[in-house]
Structure formats: C-alpha cells, structure tokens
Amino acid sequence: MLTPYVEIVFEGSPEAVRRLAESGDLGDPESEVFVSSDLGIIGEGRIHHILSVLHVVAEHTHVLIPAEKLPGVRARLAKSSDSIRILAAHEVLETHFHFSFACYSKEHAQKIRQILDDLPEGVKLADFQADTRDDIEARGQELYSPVHDFEYEGKGLVTGTVKGLGAWRKIAEDEPLIKMEKIAVVLGRDLLADDADDS
Template identity: 30%
Template sequence: MGNKFTEVVFEGHYDTVRGFIEGLQDGMGTEYKFFFSSEAEIEAETFSELIKEWVFLGHKLQHVVMEDALLTKIQDVLSRKGVNDLLNSNSIKSTLCVKEASFDFKFEAFARKYADEIKGLLSNLPQGVSLHHYKPEEKIDPDAEGVELYAPAHDYIFEGKGTIIGPIEQVFPFRKLLVDHPLIKAEKIYLELC
C-alpha cells in the first residue's frame, strides 16, 4: 500500500497496449500493478467523451490505471521508439494522478445467513478504505414467517447501500470481493483525478 497511481490514456489498439505493458514487465522481471478501465469496471470518461472517441478515433483509446513506477519505465522505453512503431511517445495522450477511488453499492437479502455474510464483508474493510453513506435496514415481519422465497412477503429483509472510498489498489480488489457475492450489486469505480 502507499504506491502512487496514474490514469494513462494510450492511443492504440487494446491488444497492442496490453501486449506492450505485459511484455515490458516480463522483460524487466517486474510485477507493477495496472488495470485497464474496461476490465476493472472503472468509469473512464463521460458519455460525451465516449461519443467523441467513437466518432474520431474508432475505439483506439485505452484507459489504464498504473503504478507511477511502471509509467516511468513505459515513458522511458516509448521515448526511444520511432514514429512508425505501433507505440511511441506520442501514443500517451494524457496522464492524470489518481487521488482516490470510490464506488456505490447496494444489497438486499431475505435470510439472516446472507445478511451475516454481507455484514462480515462490510465490517472487514482493507486498510485505507472507508465506508460512507452506509444505510443498512433490517426488517422483521413475524406475520410473513414461513412464506416461500419468491413470494411478495418475507419475514426477514436486510437491505442497504453505501459508498466505498480509498486507494485504487485497495478499492479495486474489494469491489471484486463484493461483486462476487450474489446479493451485492456494485456500480463502476469512479476515480478522483488530480
């Protein structure tokens, strides 16, 4: 923890950019962290920016969040590439530091067992990650006891929503942990950029 991350926008096809980053890391023997926004469910741009990219660049912009140390290595290597290479120093269109990451989530459970699982996940936050606007609500209706799972009435309901905020290197895997639970729905990760 404590590594600095930057959102880097590359102009190039996905396979070219991914292959370059992975090949560079393999060649250097490093394992710096990086996330393609499209794979990590990171909100990369506004709708108007998406339309502009689609019209003018044909899906050739790749948003990658990476450790600053990896960015430095990439910039060094690309500075030695020629204009006719698939990637060169002109392939990096922007770099913005990542202050923090966040995402909203919600859940609804109809059994105490699942409520306990959700409570356990949300009470075990990674270091540096915080829970905001958390609004859980437990409803118990003894009159509905014995009603089947898909009936309109349930004797127990645990529902809520909230926002997870923290460093991207902690928020990304924690979001994946929550999404892997079938009763938790998480929105895309939003980056606060410098």
C-alpha cells in the same frame, strides 16, 4: 504508505496495450495494474470528456498504474517499435463507487456484513445505510406473497485507493446480491503537461 496512482491513456492497438499491461513492466498485473474496461471504471476528468465528445474511444485504452512506474513506461515506449504512444497521464486524486444490496436470508446477510467489515487498507465506507427486518409472523408466507420473514437491505459509497478498491471489488463480486456501479476516477494534473512546461 499508500501507493499513488496515475491513469495513462494509451493510443494504439488495445491488444498491444493489454500485452504491455500483462508484461509486468507497468507493475504486478494481478494486483497493481488495472485496465479500466476490465474493472468497470468511468472517468470524470477533462480528457475523458474530450474523448467521449469526439467519439474516439476505440483505439484508446485507459490503464491505472502505480505512479512510480510512469518514467519507466515512457522510456520503454520511446525505444519500442510498438505502435503505442501515451496520449495523457494524469494523477489519480480519488476513486469511488456506489453499491447496494438486498437479501432475504441470514446466511447471505452474514456474508455481506463480513465483506463490508473486512475492507482493504486505504478503503472506507461513506454514506452507508442498512436496514434489517426480522418478522417472525411472516415466516412460511414467502411462497404465496412478496412478504419475507427476513430482509437485509442497504446502500453506500466506497472510497479509497485504486489498489484497495480493485481488491474489494473482486471480493464483493463473489456475492451476487451486492450490486456495484462503475468505479469513478477523479483525475488531477496532467503529468505530461508538467514535463512540457519544465522543458
């Protein structure tokens, strides 16, 4: 079963939030906890819009964690002397990002195809388009003109779970010819507002 995620907006020192993220209390810091600024994440929810309009981003850190960790994090912060508080916590409905590539060697093309074939659990390609051109007549002209005897170009959208996209992005970063846009996070209901309604 795929792990549901939440995005927490922490208010307080980014260094203190990072220490919390690296402590293991939010989940495995190597494979489960994602600080938005590290992973190249942009938000698409209401809270992101409000914070950007108000220009109050310096002391706010967005962190994505497994949803099951949220109650424990809230309990810890309630007892902690750290000057960190949770400003918002939203369920993550979807994560995705666009990518493109262009290469001129079969070796790089093979590596890119392998990366695209070996998608982690919960990750899929959408709107994928690729074109290969192998022109024997152009061989030997590369030094003198923009013509290449081999070209492999493509673009697409990667969608899936937070954990899966984070894992795939780390793999794809090893191939510099793959250009990736920031990860877009689509947020759902405000879990803190739900708690307030229940009380």
